[in-house]
Amino acid sequence: xxxxxxxxxxxxxxxxxxxxxxxxxxxxxxxxxxxxxxxxxxxxxxxxxxxxxxxxxxxxxxxxxxxxxxxxxxxxxxxxxxxxxxxxxxxxxxxxxxxxxxxxxxxxxxxxxxxxxxxxxxxxxxxxxxxxxxxxxxxxxxxxxxxxxxxxxxxxxxxxxxxxxxxxxxxxxxxxxxxxxxxxxxxxxxxxxxxxxxxxxxxxxxxxxxxxxxxxxxxxxxxxxxxxxxxxxxxxxxxxxxxxxxxxxxxxxxxxxxxxxxxxxxxxxxxxxxxxxxxxxxxxxxxxxxxxxxxxxxxxxxxxxxxxxxxxxxxx
Amino acid sequence: xxxxxxxxxxxxxxxxxxxxxxxxxxxxxxxxxxxxxxxxxxxxxxxxxxxxxxxxxxxxxxxxxxxxxxxxxxxxxxxxxxxxxxxxxxxxxxxxxxxxxxxxxxxxxxxxxxxxxxxxxxxxxxxxxxxxxxxxxxxxxxxxxxxxxxxxxxxxxxxxxxxxxxxxxxxxxxxxxxxxxxxxxxxxxxxxxxxxxxxxxxxxxxxxxxxxxxxxxxxxxxxxxxxxxxxxxxxxxxxxxxxxxxxxxxxxxxxxxxxxxxxxxxxxxxxxxxxxxxxxxxxxxxxxxxxxxxxxxxxxxxxxxxxxxxxxxxxxxxxxxxxxxxxxxxxxxxxxxxxxxxxxxxxxxxxxxxxxxxxxxxxxxxxxxxxxxxxxxxxxxxxxxxxxxxxxxxxx
Numbered sequence: 075x076x077x078x079x080x081x082x083x084x085x086x087x088x089x090x091x092x093x094x095x096x097x098x099x100x101x102x103x104x105x106x107x108x109x110x111x112x113x114x115x116x117x118x119x120x121x122x123x124x125x126x127x128x129x130x131x132x133x134x135x136x137x138x139x140x141x142x143x144x145x146x147x148x149x150x151x152x153x154x155x156x157x158x159x160x161x162x163x164x165x166x167x168x169x170x171x172x173x174x175x176x177x178x179x180x181x182x183x184x185x186x187x188x189x190x191x192x193x194x195x196x197x198x199x200x201x202x203x204x205x206x207x208x209x210x211x212x213x214x215x216x217x218x219x220x221x222x223x224x225x226x227x228x229x230x231x232x233x234x235x236x237x238x239x240x241x242x243x244x245x246x247x248x249x250x251x252x253x254x255x256x257x258x259x260x261x262x263x264x265x266x267x268x269x270x271x272x273x274x275x276x277x278x279x280x281x282x283x284x285x286x287x288x289x290x291x292x293x294x295x296x297x298x299x300x301x302x303x304x305x306x307x308x309x310x311x312x313x314x315x316x317x318x319x320x321x322x323x324x325x326x327x328x329x330x331x332x333x334x335x336x337x338x339x340x341x342x343x344x345x346x347x348x349x350x351x352x353x354x355x356x357x358x359x360x361x362x363x364x365x366x367x368x369x370x371x372x373x374x375x376x377x378x379x380x381x382x383x384x385x386x387x388x389x390x
Numbered sequence: 391x392x393x394x395x396x397x398x399x400x401x402x403x404x405x406x407x408x409x410x411x412x413x414x415x416x417x418x419x420x421x422x423x424x425x426x427x428x429x430x431x432x433x434x435x436x437x438x439x440x441x442x443x444x445x446x447x448x449x450x451x452x453x454x455x456x457x458x459x460x461x462x463x464x465x466x467x468x469x470x471x472x473x474x475x476x477x478x479x480x481x482x483x484x485x486x487x488x489x490x491x492x493x494x495x496x497x498x499x500x501x502x503x504x505x506x507x508x509x510x511x512x513x514x515x516x517x518x519x520x521x522x523x524x525x526x527x528x529x530x531x532x533x534x535x536x537x538x539x540x541x542x543x544x545x546x547x548x549x550x551x552x553x554x555x556x557x558x559x560x561x562x563x564x565x566x567x568x569x570x571x572x573x574x575x576x577x578x579x580x581x582x583x584x585x586x587x588x589x590x591x592x593x594x595x596x597x598x599x600x601x602x603x604x605x606x607x608x609x610x611x612x613x614x615x616x617x618x619x620x621x622x623x624x625x626x627x628x629x630x631x632x633x634x635x636x637x638x639x640x641x642x643x644x645x646x647x648x649x650x651x652x653x654x655x656x657x658x659x660x661x662x663x664x665x666x667x668x669x670x671x672x673x674x675x676x677x678x679x680x681x682x683x684x685x686x687x688x689x690x691x692x693x694x695x696x697x698x699x700x701x702x703x704x705x706x707x708x709x710x711x712x713x714x715x716x717x718x719x720x721x722x723x724x725x726x727x728x729x730x731x732x733x734x735x736x737x738x739x740x741x742x743x744x745x746x747x748x749x750x751x752x753x754x755x756x757x758x759x760x761x762x763x764x765x766x767x768x769x770x771x772x773x774x775x776x777x778x779x780x781x782x783x784x785x786x
Contacts, residue, residue, distance in 0.1 A: 108512075111513060112512060112513045112516035112517070113516055113517060113520055114516060208395070208397050208398075209397075212397075212419070212732060277510050277511075277512075278510070278582055280510060281733070284510065284733065287732055287733050287735060287736055288732065289403065354512070354513045355513065356511065356580075356582045357506065357509035357510055357511035357514070357580070357582035357583050357586055358509055358510030358511070358582070358586070358733075359582060359585060359586070360585075360586060360731055360733040360734070361419065361731075361733060362419075362731070363585055363586075
């Protein structure tokens with residue numbers, strides 16, 4: 075019975091199926107919000123207010139022809155979508171969505187989860203290289219370069235939270251927030267949100283997929299089921315990225331009256347809305363500008379946050 | 391050092407909406423060399439002109455370019471009128487100016503939106519294009535069509551602007567002026583737009599002159615060239631407006647030139663409405679002009695446009711030739727691209743406001759008899775299917 079419940083948790087709620095559902099909902103929120111910011115209507119026909127459009131897109135892509143380029147590295151090319159979906163799902167299982175995470179938390183799961191986030195970019199890099207298309211190769215190289223820019227500031231902003239909470243476990247950090255760290259560490263929170271935009275490959279950091287420059291970047295050669303899963307993995311990354319921000323900066327599922335899961339979803343949805351707003355507000359940067367900007371502004375800001383946190387801890 | 395590699399862009403690519411091919415020689419992300427290849431949307435219009443009467447030609451030149459169709463008809467009409475040795479009535483000249491400037495407003499707004507799109511700034515694109523609809527509505531109100539208006543004909547214009555349309559046009563101009571000022575502010579103040587366009591695609595003043603750049607591209611490189619100024623046609627000599635130049639020579643300057651020109655165009659439309667004389671709007675002319683030839687220039691939104699016509703006194707032109715601004719700007723474009731990043735390609739290519747379907751109509755490619763028969767047959771078949779659908783089938 076114990077095993078069955080654990081399996082149910084991992085596969086259905088709040089595991090794989092629930093996360094997929096949440097990812098599609100967030101995609102809908104994002105699309106609808108960006109459309110409204112741009113004075114458009116957005117998805118409208120499938121389901122109430124176009125609610126089912128992301129699911130319809132997913133099903134449609136699943137039905138499409140699956141083409142593997144002749145000169146592609148077939149194993150890596152086929153493995154990339156699997157990794158791309160499983161990595162953010164696995165990482166999300168450590169988020170305390172219902173108050174406690176699905177997988178047993180341990181001291182250091184924050185480090186594991188952040189490692190997985192890096193692996194995701196490496197998956198994108200491998201996927202791009204394996205497809206041996208020139209646009210894909212450029213996209214892959216850009217994905218790798220971008221990682222050098224956003225990863226370190228992001229980790230430092232997470233580290234200053236971990237230092238303040240005195241723990242490396244996401245659940246512990248989430249539970250120790252009487253006042254959310256977003257208020258106590260606004261700089262770190264801002265750096266995290268900007269870096270999140272880069273991790274999700276969204277404007278102004280959608281450089282590896284820049285449509286008007288390199289077609290679809292590292293995604294160019296993917297079709298059918300593989301593309302469907304890569305699109306789904308982008309949604310799952312939103313769930314994971316927004317979920318991690320909720321857990322470590324916004325106090326996880328804590329809140330009055332409503333159960334933790336509802337609070338968690340509401341808080342993540344707010345992060346998704348902020349991300350959509352950034353997406354609607356800016357033009358795409360160039361890769362060199364992005365990396366330079368990250369090292370020039372994001373890194374010093376995150377280090378400043380780290381320093382301030384340490385000083386505050388010593389003084390108080 | 392890594393060897394350079396070739397990146398093909400086009401004929402189909404998300405950044406270039408028309409069929410055009412570039413081969414980029416790249417070193418990492420940096421462009422070393424670029425080879426353009428024309429000819430993907432060749433339609434044989436120049437030869438086609440020789441098979442149509444002078445009046446039918448007006449509607450064919452209009453289709454050289456979808457966006458800057460009015461300058462084409464204006465230029466053609468001016469050229470043919472020169473062969474006839476007549477001038478259109480003053481009221482027609484003013485209406486031509488208004489339609490031309492409305493066309494420039496919509497073309498420049500379209501371009502400013504495209505710039506946003508190429509930079510990944512979709513919100514800017516959506517907003518500019520939403521407001522562009524307003525000018526399209528005005529064009530539709532005057533002529534009955536949004537794009538190919540068929541307004542300008544040999545000897546005058548086809549449609550008058552009656553007094554009751556003046557109010558809506560002025561209101562639309564006020565609205566557009568306010569919006570364009572806002573979009574210019576966005577261009578001036580948005581850090582990501584400036585980061586992507588400043589010092590990108592630099593074309594120095596001397597290079598621009600040497601490579602014969604035309605239109606906004608030349609004006610952004612500080613060259614004072616504008617046919618409306620240098621050789622006023624229609625009623626441009628009677629209205630006052632400024633020649634916009636910027637000394638920065640980059641994509642950013644090209645954007646500012648177009649934003650400012652849109653504001654100038656709005657001013658020109660207002661002045662034309664103020665000064666519009668009354669009188670006839672077209673002349674009655676004989677079917678064929680006397681033998682002779684003429685060349686004329688007009689300022690299209692993309693730059694200087696040139697038409698040449700030769701008449702041998704018959705009902706059809708003996709020869710027709712057009713030189714479009716995009717063709718004139720392609721050497722300059724290749725110069726602009728060298729040394730920049732792949733990421734700059736869309737912005738730089740877009741910065742000349744390319745219109746390849748204008749550029750490509752040089753020779754008529756004949757098809758052999760068999761091919762032509764098949765094509766005709768298909769056309770016939772499609773026609774019959776359509777006819778049966780429309781008429782419910784069966785014989786009548």
